[in-house]
Amino acid sequence: IPLEKLIAPVVKLDVKSKCEDDRDYTVTVQDLLDWESEHGSVPSGAVILVETGWGEKYTDMAEYYGSPMDTKDPELNYTQWAAEISFPGLSSELADELISNYDIAGVGVDTASLDAGKAGSFPVHFKLQTENKWGLENLCCLDKVPASGATLMAFPPKINEGSGITIRPVVDTDSRYVYRLNSTARTTMFSGVLIALLILLV
Numbered sequence: 001i002p003l004e005k006l007i008a009p010v011v012k013l014d015v016k017s018k019c020e021d022d023r024d025y026t027v028t029v030q031d032l033l034d035w036e037s038e039h040g041s042v043p044s045g046a047v048i049l050v051e052t053g054w055g056e057k058y059t060d061m062a063e064y065y066g067s068p069m070d071t072k073d074p075e076l077n078y079t080q081w082a083a084e085i086s087f088p089g090l091s092s093e094l095a096d097e098l099i100s101n102y103d104i105a106g107v108g109v110d111t112a113s114l115d116a117g118k119a120g121s122f123p124v125h126f127k128l129q130t131e132n133k134w135g136l137e138n139l140c141c142l143d144k145v146p147a148s149g150a151t152l153m154a155f156p157p158k159i160n161e162g163s164g165i166t167i168r169p170v171v172d173t174d175s176r177y178v179y180r181l182n183s184t185a186r187t188t189m190f191s192g193v194l195i196a197l198l199i200l201l202v
Helices: 016-021 029-039 061-065 078-084 092-101 123-130
Strands: 007-014 046-051 104-109 134-137 151-153 165-167 170-172 194-196 199-201
Touching: 007 029, 029 092, 092 123, 123 134
Parallel strands: 007 046, 046 104, 104 134
Antiparallel strands: 007 151, 134 199, 151 170, 165 199, 170 194
8 A cells, every 4th residue: 555545635424323223324325425515525535434433332342243242252153243243334335436436545434344244245345455445443533533624644564464453543633734636745743633543454
């Protein structure tokens, strides 16, 4: 992943109310179009952050995953656990739309996976990663991130032959980082609020 792709303007989709009514909600193309109708076109090289409200559930693993099974149990039946889990994620249709019609750097969610818990075979993961779009999972503090006008920075250490790693990205909420249309970036003095996000890069 090129370094400049790890500094990205933020597009935040707030679907908390929809996820309160349906914990298996999948974020739709219409959710993205609704954002554009209010904020304008998605910037080139953007990261799509999805706020479902699940970050607030992280300290309660049964509520977070939607299964009472203990994920730290060495005798955990993974197949049974995977069949029970229930949480929101991106729809496969939205992944297709982002790949076909938008120039995004990546996607981030405040749930355990880019795919919804009931998605099964991780279609969103495979579609985005095939196109070299990175993913951030288990994000926190998205309620402090504005819908637009912020910049995310996420720099993982170099790894080899790994599927993911824990990193700590930050969001500059008043865009003191200047993001250029040619996908290069330069910095200015920080004076904005930096929001730390605990995530898993996949």
